Amino acid sequence: MRGLFSGTGSLVRLGLRLDRVRLPVWVVVLAILPAGTAANYKSLYPTERSLQEVSGVLTNPSLVALNGPLFKVSLGALTAWKIGVTELILIALVAVFTVVRHSRAEEEAGRLELLGATVVGRYAALTAALVLAGGTAVVSGLLITLGMIGTGLPAAGAVAMGLEMAVTGLAFAAVAGVAAQLTESARAASGIAIAVLGGAYLLRAVGDTGPTWVSWLSPVGWAMRVRPYATERWWVLLLPLALVCGCTAAAYRLVGHRDLGAGMVAQRPGPASAAPSLAGPLGLAWRLQRGLLLAWVVGLALGGAVMGGAAHGLATSGTFTDNQQLMDMLARLGGPKGIVEAYLAAIFGIIGITATAYTVQATLRMRAEETSGRLEPLLTTRTGRLRWAAGHLLFALLGTALLLAVAGVSAGLAYGAQAHDIGGQVPRMLGDALVQLPATWVLAGLGVALFGLLPRLVAVTWAGLIACFLLLEVGALLGLSQWLVDASPFAHVPKLPGSAFTVTPLLWLLAVAAALFAGGLAGFRRRDIG
Amino acid sequence: MSDAITTTGLVKEFGRTRGLDGLDLTVHTGEVHGFLGPNGAGKTTTIRILLGLMRPTAGTATLLGGDPWTDTATLHSRLAYVPGDVTLWPNLSGGEVIDLLGRMRGGFDAKRKAALIERFDLDPTKKGRAYSKGNRQKVALIAALASDVELLLLDEPTSGLDPLMEEVFRQVIVEFSREEGRTVLLSSHILAEVEALCDRVTIVRAGRAVETGTLTELRHLTRTAISAELSGPVDGLATLAGVHDLRAHNSHVSFDVDAPALGEVLRHLTDAGVRSLTSQPPTLEELFLRHYDKAAAR
Numbered sequence: 001m002r003g004l005f006s007g008t009g010s011l012v013r014l015g016l017r018l019d020r021v022r023l024p025v026w027v028v029v030l031a032i033l034p035a036g037t038a039a040n041y042k043s044l045y046p047t048e049r050s051l052q053e054v055s056g057v058l059t060n061p062s063l064v065a066l067n068g069p070l071f072k073v074s075l076g077a078l079t080a081w082k083i084g085v086t087e088l089i090l091i092a093l094v095a096v097f098t099v100v101r102h103s104r105a106e107e108e109a110g111r112l113e114l115l116g117a118t119v120v121g122r123y124a125a126l127t128a129a130l131v132l133a134g135g136t137a138v139v140s141g142l143l144i145t146l147g148m149i150g151t152g153l154p155a156a157g158a159v160a161m162g163l164e165m166a167v168t169g170l171a172f173a174a175v176a177g178v179a180a181q182l183t184e185s186a187r188a189a190s191g192i193a194i195a196v197l198g199g200a201y202l203l204r205a206v207g208d209t210g211p212t213w214v215s216w217l218s219p220v221g222w223a224m225r226v227r228p229y230a231t232e233r234w235w236v237l238l239l240p241l242a243l244v245c246g247c248t249a250a251a252y253r254l255v256g257h258r259d260l261g262a263g264m265v266a267q268r269p270g271p272a273s274a275a276p277s278l279a280g281p282l283g284l285a286w287r288l289q290r291g292l293l294l295a296w297v298v299g300l301a302l303g304g305a306v307m308g309g310a311a312h313g314l315a316t317s318g319t320f321t322d323n324q325q326l327m328d329m330l331a332r333l334g335g336p337k338g339i340v341e342a343y344l345a346a347i348f349g350i351i352g353i354t355a356t357a358y359t360v361q362a363t364l365r366m367r368a369e370e371t372s373g374r375l376e377p378l379l380t381t382r383t384g385r386l387r388w389a390a391g392h393l394l395f396a397l398l399g400t401a402l403l404l405a406v407a408g409v410s411a412g413l414a415y416g417a418q419a420h421d422i423g424g425q426v427p428r429m430l431g432d433a434l435v436q437l438p439a440t441w442v443l444a445g446l447g448v449a450l451f452g453l454l455p456r457l458v459a460v461t462w463a464g465l466i467a468c469f470l471l472l473e474v475g476a477l478l479g480l481s482q483w484l485v486d487a488s489p490f491a492h493v494p495k496l497p498g499s500a501f502t503v504t505p506l507l508w509l510l511a512v513a514a515a516l517f518a519g520g521l522a523g524f525r526r527r528d529i530g
Numbered sequence: 531m532s533d534a535i536t537t538t539g540l541v542k543e544f545g546r547t548r549g550l551d552g553l554d555l556t557v558h559t560g561e562v563h564g565f566l567g568p569n570g571a572g573k574t575t576t577i578r579i580l581l582g583l584m585r586p587t588a589g590t591a592t593l594l595g596g597d598p599w600t601d602t603a604t605l606h607s608r609l610a611y612v613p614g615d616v617t618l619w620p621n622l623s624g625g626e627v628i629d630l631l632g633r634m635r636g637g638f639d640a641k642r643k644a645a646l647i648e649r650f651d652l653d654p655t656k657k658g659r660a661y662s663k664g665n666r667q668k669v670a671l672i673a674a675l676a677s678d679v680e681l682l683l684l685d686e687p688t689s690g691l692d693p694l695m696e697e698v699f700r701q702v703i704v705e706f707s708r709e710e711g712r713t714v715l716l717s718s719h720i721l722a723e724v725e726a727l728c729d730r731v732t733i734v735r736a737g738r739a740v741e742t743g744t745l746t747e748l749r750h751l752t753r754t755a756i757s758a759e760l761s762g763p764v765d766g767l768a769t770l771a772g773v774h775d776l777r778a779h780n781s782h783v784s785f786d787v788d789a790p791a792l793g794e795v796l797r798h799l800t801d802a803g804v805r806s807l808t809s810q811p812p813t814l815e816e817l818f819l820r821h822y823d824k825a826a827a828r
């Protein structure tokens with residue numbers, strides 16, 4: 001039995017060496033966000049009365065759909081409510097990516113085979129990946145707790161918040177552990193685990209605005225129901241821990257029953273010759289990118305419908321429009337006029353950033369093709385570099401447009417169906433969603449520029465996207481200086497609906513994107529491949 | 531005779547290291563040219579420059595009368611390339627990859643493709659991730675050979691093939707080069723393959739071409755092993771220029787001799803009276819090992 005795990009220690013050390021920058025950065029970001037939010041709320045709402053007022057606004061169904069319910073009127077509970085979802089999603093993503101990177105991705109690249117022939121046991125890679133991801137989650141949880149205690153809020157809440165985050169990280173590490181055994185491709189494994197996360201988020205959103213029991217089906221819902229700073233319910237922690245045990249056991253069982261390199265989902269044979277459409281860079285890009293695009297279309301259609309559906313409840317329950325102070329606060333969360341409009345503007349802001357994750361994935365596929373050696377044979381045919389790049393970039397640019405359109409239409413349908421105004425709401429929300437497009441293209445441009453000029457640093461595009469997300473979510477809240485907030489292209493998108501539509505900033509964004517594309521593609525034409 | 535490939539003084543620097551250090555290479559149109567050298571000698575870098583995937587730091591390269599960097603599209607419709615390390619798309623079948631590459635090259639002969647799949651015994655319905663290294667190489671080879679091209683650039687194309695398939699590969703290359711004006715540049719470590727296929731050979735070491743010529747010419751550069759039974763003792767053999775590793779036992783001598791000194795040494799032996807004599811031509815292995823060893827010793 002011991003032999004099955006031998007070599008785990010070396011693999012953990014190797015993983016720490018490989019991730020020596022990545023993981024510490026994540027831990028620090030995860031630790032800073034809650035404490036920073038708490039400190040800022042403290043200065044924003046110094047009195048009990050101001051807390052009461054703002055909390056009244058926050059119990060409206062739209063923000064509950066986004067962030068979950070607010071369990072108590074207190075500084076700690078408000079902080080946990082505001083930052084909780086962001087923090088939970090981030091820690092789950094870190095766990096998923098860490099596990100997949102150190103298990104299935106290594107296996108797919110064939111590096112694990114190299115190690116597997118040495119004194120590395122069958123369970124070593126999975127164990128090492130789980131240890132790395134779990135360790136990151138636990139350390140993050142610990143630092144979150146320490147940070148929250150540092151703000152002077154009750155220690156019990158701080159402990160509950162740290163534990164909530166840590167066990168959620170552990171739970172998604174275990175989910176990713178199972179996903180990594182199911183398929184032969186790391187991309188698909190991450191996709192499965194992230195789909196579970198997205199599903200958990202949506203279940204919680206449905207449950208929190210409708211039948212409560214639905215939230216109890218979701219690991220994200222469990223984490224919130226630990227209720228830090230609002231009469232903590234410690235026993236709820238047992239639910240994610242049970243999930244950890246179940247998924248870990250399943251992952252080990254699966255490892256024990258499969259060959260190295262194989263998945264659980266068997267390979268079907270493909271066609272002996274190619275369809276006529278597979279004749280050039282565009283046909284190839286379609287084959288390589290269609291699965292990703294389809295998954296995103298489904299995800300954003302669901303997300304748009306849930307978010308749009310929640311908006312109508314707001315319109316019927318909103319009684320806050322006469323309170324100027326609260327309106328100012330809401331303006332921070334998205335847009336200036338009317339709660340429903342502010343909510344929808346915030347939603348479309350989030351949808352814009354979310355869809356950009358697809359944009360970046362589709363753009364950076366070019367670099368993956370290059371480093372894997374699959375680009376080289378293509379460029380020894382008549383196909384030129386720019387034509388090849390155009391195939392993938394078409395998906396990055398128009399694929400994103402499709403995703404935003406799908407999200408806008410499904411939000412419009414869900415909202416319009418309740419408001420009996422489908423004909424009016426669908427085109428309106430389609431426009432509100434598509435206004436995000438130029439900003440997403442700027443991120444695509446960043447990816448192309450790095451790919452053409454500094455190809456080794458393409459991953460910085462992800463850092464740029466995460467920075468945009470944090471600036472949108474908490475930038476104003478943390479009181480960051482305006483020029484930093486303005487660095488995000490999403491800061492310049494007109495906040496629709498609600499604000500006046502202005503075309504100038506969009507043209508500027510398009511110009512920036514075009515310049516980045518031009519620079520990147522010029523660099524790509526001139527540089528060495530490989 | 532025109533040349534399919536010429537490079538002069540090709541230099542490629544990667545940061546501080548020099549991948550190529552003034553490489554000269556000439557491949558005549560219509561020949562199969564062996565490209566040999568130890569790992570890291572610069573073979574792959576040279577091929578990548580010839581394919582327009584990299585730009586040389588200095589020097590010039592001409593391919594089929596054009597510039598590989600600027601005339602890529604026109605040149606690439608006339609050539610095919612097989613990399614040493616073939617990676618395929620995990621979700622595309624081998625047959626799909628063959629068709630895709632053929633179409634992107636400007637069309638291919640479906641009959642020839644079917645015949646090649648048959649000869650190489652490839653299952654074209656398997657997905658990319660299910661193929662072994664050898665089978666991935668077969669996919670790339672079939673894709674390259676199914677197109678109607680005049681130049682093949684092959685970078686260690688058989689390193690994963692079994693002996694049976696290696697034999698098929700040789701036949702296919704012989705058939706390819708039999709037609710007028712077709713050229714092959716074959717980078718390889720398998721000496722039997724080079725010996726069987728190549729008209730001329732270039733040996734590279736540390737980014738430079740150190741020998742070029744036909745195999746016969748190259749053999750002249752190395753030593754012949756002589757073993758002789760003489761009528762009487764022979765004197766002064768050890769002091770003759772070009773004689774190495776002399777072992778004498780009564781009237782029996784054996785030694786190695788450099789090609790230029792062979793005549794002088796034989797005269798010396800004849801003077802002493804030769805009863806029997808065997809001479810062994812240098813093997814290709816010895817030839818290469820001599821050059822490879824120098825590379826290691828540097």
